[in-house]
Amino acid sequence: MKPPETYHSVLHQNSQLPVADPPAVRRHVAGLLKRHRGTFSAVVLLNSVAALAALVGPQVLGQIVEGVSNGLTSAEVNRLTLIFAVALIVQTIFTRWARLRAAILGEWILADLREDLIKRAVGLPLGVVERAGTGDLVSRATTDVDRLAWAVRMAVPEMTIALVTGLLVGGALILTAPPLALAWLLAAPPIVIASRWYFRRAPNAYRAETTTYTMVNAAVAETVDGGRTVEAYRLGPERVRLTDARIARWVRWERYTLWLRCRYFPAIEISYFLPTAGVLFLGGVFYAQGTVTLSQVTAAVLYTQMLVEPIDILLSWMDELQSGQASLARLVGVHEIPDPEVDWETEPASEEIEARNVRFAYREGRDVLHGVDLDVEPGTRIAIVGPSGAGKSTLGRLLAGIHGPRTGHVDMGGVALSGLPVETVRKHVALVTQEHHVFVGSLRDNVRLARPDADDDALFESLRAVDAQEWAMALPDGLDTLVGAGAHKLTPAQAQQVALARLVLADPHTLVLDEATSLLDPRAARHLERSLAAVLDGRTVVAIAHRLHTAHDADVVAVVEDGMVTEYGSHDELVAAGGAYAELWRSWTDEN
Amino acid sequence: MPLLKNLPREDPGTPNLTGVWPFLLWIARQQWRTLALGITWGIVWMLAAAAVPVGLGRGITAISEDDMQGVVLWSSVVLVLGIVSAVSGILRHQMAVANWIGAASRIQQLVARQAADLGGDLPKQVATGEVVAVSASDVERIGSAFDVTARMAGAIVSYIAVAIVMVFVSPLLGAVVIVGVPLTALAIAPLVKPLERRESAQRARFGETTELAADTVAGLRVLRGIGGEELFLRRFNEKSGEVRQAAVGTARIRSILDALQVALPGAFLVAVTWIGAQLALTGELTVGQLVTFYGFAAFLVLPLRTVTETAHKWTSARVAARRVIAILSLERQHPDPIDPVSEPGPGDLVDGESGFRVERGHVTALVSGEPHDATAVLERLGGYVPGDVTVAGAPLADLDREVLRRRILVQDKDPIVFAGTVGEFLDVPMSGRVTASAALTSADADEIINGLPDGLASELPERGRTLSGGQRQRLALARSLVADPEFLLLDEPTSAVDAHTEIRIAQQFEGARQGLATVIVTTSPLLLDHADVVALLVDGRVVATGRHRELLRTEPRYRAVVLRDDETLAGLGGAE
16 A cells, blocks of 8 residues: 655645754764763662562562462462562562653653753744744644653653563573573564564654545634624635535545554564564473473463563563654754854944945845845935835845845945844844744733833833833733733734834834834824834834825935836825826825 | 545534434444444454453463363463454454544535635634634543543453353452442542642643743844844743642642552452452362453453543533534524525626725726724625625625625635745636736745745745735735736725835736726825725715826815825814
């Protein structure tokens, strides 16, 4: 049977961020174990004691079986049973310790993994974040960490324990009755061959199965979530058809993985019985020859059965480990993102931003800016207007130092902005976009990002500057009110005000506002812009806007069309010049 | 393998929703064949596994008696039992998978049909999260309850069989094992419950770090752009540390459980060994039988575990079924008319409460200083909220829902974009009069399609997240134009679109609406200038109608709303 479709069609991850190769992942794992080598040795040691104690039972039973025909006394039975009981107590105590240490090791490694990841993430170059988007990073910080948590919590301790137990039981079997251990040679080849066959196919197949199952749920969730849209556009039958199609796709993968198991499971299970039957048979043969005793045969039969469990555990966690490895590769990949070379020493000599002959492309060969020249004089308010897709936002990002131009230069006080570290740039210039993120936490934490030491007066001051003081004061716990997902939900407009309040508190001398008030209703937006203007008096403001009143209020208007500045001047100059801007303005205000 | 080939079913059937057990029974009846087969194979499988200690014991006895024929016979028996167990095991597994997927997919289908049928009424009655929880986890719970049933049957039969064999061989030791195994299982249970409760309470905290990580990373642009990395890193590390400590607490509990799982069955095994050895000394038991009993004591843990698992799974299946029934029993808040009027002919759409009239062949703009007021009018006109609305003189409430949705389309402020290609997005039930490409041009959305990597075949993610607000609005407008309803009611369709594009849309989109009725709720002068009629809504009533320019001149309240001119506002003493 073949997979129902290519793995790629289900599992494609067009990730812009690097994924580590196996050697790098191995190095990382070795590093982690080295950090916790004390605990790791303890786990192995404690577990060895527990496994050794577990070997006593079969020996005791073997002695009894042997002794029954050789005049074993009741007192000797009591003594043997006591040994069994003591061994059990030892096994219990050490199992407890070993499990606990193994779990603690797992938790430390997990904590290290997630803390290292976030530490690296908050230090990523802004250009990388902008290009790759945060979606991929979020999925690495959540889905991959979760998947690893499962692997690290369950697979790593279980497999370590199974490996130690398996080796010791196997060793005990060889020591107890070397000739009988040969029976395992029957089982080894089929187990190895079947497992290799299975594990070449299983991990991707199961991932495809899970992914397609998630897609079934996603379809239902979307139908519910967009219920009104479904009803309005009469999409009901279409949504049902889609869900059924996704169920069909998921079931096809279920059939494929079932087929894999249908070949693998019986092969493995029969392989487990081969040595059991073999030990019994060889036991009979060698006992008749006098090579082994009855006690050795009995213990060997029981050890053989005991050996099945650890091998089974090792095999059953194998795919878990493989998927954990894939997730780990994505986490380690984040650490491999290079930091650009930046100049930590130089400070801009002045506040003036100068863009000359700037060209820029997100994708090679497709320039979005075609030679832009723009001077941003300190203290002026520039409005950038133009149709969507003209390159306004891109220009804003270049002026804020997030991307460097392909050709030409964007300098502040004679220094290329893109050559400075974010930490330097943001002291001078900051960008606020439509994308408004409210962090889960208090309103206070949300506003005081740039100045963690800011007092309440300063916080209220900044909230007042963006017309947000009124609702902020009305919150149940004031500045301490928990906001964000799962807590007090701020409206999009309020979120945008919070974003602007952060900026006011950060107080850079130049602000780039990309549609920063677009989510407020138009009248509130204009009011906010005016109160903001009062606070930002003397600051340089570059406002990218689709509402013309923003342009009307600015000192200078730059019209951007097709990646070029086509008109430049004050509002009155441009209206008088009678170009595209003037025409737009006329239809807006209907002044003629 | 013909198994699972018939899934998903053409029709998932009509479930019995009168109660939890009737519902679960109904599902069981739908798939009784795989259930029965699963139970049969489950019994064969467990019996084969139960018989292995017998083969081993007899083998040991044969060895001790130098009976070479017996050795060959019993080692072959063990091998055959292994093969039977492996084959029946996989057949049982096939049926188990068929049972769980059969039940799970059927319920998924039922939920999907219910969601599609109730449409906008469903999210009003239950949170989306609740339905998602049903489709994601409750369905699985019910499915796995059916999965475990086959094993449960095998467990019961094998337990009884082993009990009979043991009592037959040695009444004393038999009684010890039959009573002892459940007793050790029961002895663990009261210890396990409180430990598991504490464990799950602590485990829930793990999700907190994940949420915090997602939140921090999602806001990375803000953190890197403005600052605060240290603040958030410290916060995350604190939470991560707390969670790590909580998890270690969980592990402490879990390790006690693990140790108990070793200690209790182990103690029982010690007891069996001791009693068995004493019996063997007196000759009441052969050494082979001693080995068999040792094997039985170890084996019986498995059927017992299956029984506990079954009890556990059926308990959660019952809870899950209750939730599924709750979703499937929901009905429309405003039931359809019992006796719907036949389709009224062409005519105007009128909202009595506000006095707003939608005329055919016109683009009517509805202007309000309070966006909610205008939305409320659209809600009534769209029949989402009952009101005094007539279409061509007939009350809207008497209209068949299918007819209503075909003739009147309300485009919400924030239209939902489903995951899929752009082409699929535009493929809605339509009149056929307006083609997708014509609609895209009218909505000025050609440029968006050109910018996408694969044009119309480009995939959009859930809710169209990769698009800007303005792009989403233009695509949504194109979709509404393709649907081409008699009455198209647009709630602020261009609020996120830049002025340049808005003006192009205003000029172009009327072409696609020729001869039909269109309403636009807006305050943008660019759109208003192109409207045939403009109605001003104040306090929920239409107070003025006319052309845009005319109203600008004659109606100061209109001027105040549309130009947002503070001076005008001041002159009016704050009147809105």
